[in-house]
Amino acid sequence: MTAHLTLEQLLALREPGAEPGAAAAREHLDACPGCQAELDAVHQRVARLRALPALRPARDAWPAVTARIRRERRGRRVRLLGAAGLALAASLALVVTIRHDVAHPASLSATEQAIDTQKQHSAALEATIRQYDPDARPLDGRTARIAEELEDRIAGLDRELEAAELLQAQTDREARRLQLWRERVGLLDALVDVHVTRASNVGL
Amino acid sequence: MDLIPVANAEAVVAGARAGDPAALEALYRAFEAPVYNLARRICRTAEDAEDVLQETFFEVCRSIGHFRQEGSLWGWIRTIAASKALMRLRRNRYRDTDELAEDAPAPGLRRDETALRMDLEAALERLPEVSRAVVWLHDVEGYTHEEIALMMGRTTSFSKSQLARAHTRLRRWLGEEVAR
Numbered sequence: 001m002t003a004h005l006t007l008e009q010l011l012a013l014r015e016p017g018a019e020p021g022a023a024a025a026r027e028h029l030d031a032c033p034g035c036q037a038e039l040d041a042v043h044q045r046v047a048r049l050r051a052l053p054a055l056r057p058a059r060d061a062w063p064a065v066t067a068r069i070r071r072e073r074r075g076r077r078v079r080l081l082g083a084a085g086l087a088l089a090a091s092l093a094l095v096v097t098i099r100h101d102v103a104h105p106a107s108l109s110a111t112e113q114a115i116d117t118q119k120q121h122s123a124a125l126e127a128t129i130r131q132y133d134p135d136a137r138p139l140d141g142r143t144a145r146i147a148e149e150l151e152d153r154i155a156g157l158d159r160e161l162e163a164a165e166l167l168q169a170q171t172d173r174e175a176r177r178l179q180l181w182r183e184r185v186g187l188l189d190a191l192v193d194v195h196v197t198r199a200s201n202v203g204l
Numbered sequence: 205m206d207l208i209p210v211a212n213a214e215a216v217v218a219g220a221r222a223g224d225p226a227a228l229e230a231l232y233r234a235f236e237a238p239v240y241n242l243a244r245r246i247c248r249t250a251e252d253a254e255d256v257l258q259e260t261f262f263e264v265c266r267s268i269g270h271f272r273q274e275g276s277l278w279g280w281i282r283t284i285a286a287s288k289a290l291m292r293l294r295r296n297r298y299r300d301t302d303e304l305a306e307d308a309p310a311p312g313l314r315r316d317e318t319a320l321r322m323d324l325e326a327a328l329e330r331l332p333e334v335s336r337a338v339v340w341l342h343d344v345e346g347y348t349h350e351e352i353a354l355m356m357g358r359t360t361s362f363s364k365s366q367l368a369r370a371h372t373r374l375r376r377w378l379g380e381e382v383a384r
């Protein structure tokens with residue numbers, strides 16, 4: 001009698017189509033009760049694996065899925081809005097600069113410098129958030145809702161900022177913009193916290 | 205034919221394609237349990253499996269437009285789930301140590317059905333990640349070695365040897381070795 005079949009050979013006998021050496025293996029199997037018992041054990045093990053009860057999720061994932069879909073859609077919208085907003089800001093800046101050249105030919109006002117500082121904070125925080133790559137890692141339902149609410153408020157502030165650009169009186173306009181930029185930095189800061197907490201929870 | 209029937213499947217898919225939230229949720233409700241089970245059998249932790257469940261349906265909602273009606277809906281969703289679960293295994297690079305150092309159950313003990321099932325669950329849990337994924341995808345879900353190799357980015361002989369590896373360990377840990 002030839003040598004007993006290896007487990008790998010026995011497993012291969014279950015595959016459809018003739019594998020190399022299948023004929024010889026089958027011939028041995030037909031004549032060997034030991035290998036037949038081993039193959040039976042494989043079939044029984046597989047049957048028991050298939051009969052294992054289905055494991056069920058502890059939580060309903062649907063709210064998190066829909067929150068993520070909404071976030072993705074909003075992300076696209078905010079980015080588009082961001083591009084349009086930037087173009088609008090650039091054209092306004094041009095108007096403002098021209099006006100400044102006439103009225104205040106020299107330096108930026110203290111308020112404008114403060115706005116610039118807030119803008120820099122804002123950009124740095126946005127870069128941090130991008131590092132946590134919110135679209136690539138799923139947030140749990142509760143975190144997703146908090147992030148969503150913060151993002152909604154930031155999108156709202158961006159609309160108010162656009163509206164503020166159109167204020168007529170320069171001092172009112174600058175004071176309003178400074179206030180809005182400060183609020184924006186505060187919200188972004190909170191959003192960074194959300195992502196940092198989540199990342200440390202999953203051991204990033 | 206789908207193993208998991210969805211009442212009114214064609215209308216649900218058409219609605220989901222049109223972005224109807226109720227239809228998308230109906231898809232989720234129909235396949236949530238088997239997707240989670242597949243993910244949980246492949247992933248190391250329940251948290252990972254929940255993430256895979258979420259990622260799978262996010263992807264399903266996004267790309268339901270690519271699903272071809274003549275194919276099996278469950279087959280399509282299942283392959284998305286399996287890919288996401290395997291991706292997570294790769295990303296987490298879990299231990300893949302080979303601990304064949306054994307403690308087979310004491311022989312001669314009469315073990316009832318529940319004890320046998322618990323043993324099998326424990327042995328499955330104890331398998332190296334990749335072997336467990338292969339034995340589950342091949343022997344339970346019915347994927348071929350070619351399909352598994354494609355999903356894992358490996359060769360078919362890799363898939364075959366991982367399957368043999370899984371069976372060798374399960375056999376020993378479950379005390380099922382046959383004297384030949």
Ligand SMILES: [Zn+2]
Pocket residue numbers: 003004005028032033034035036384
């Ligand atoms: Zn033999």
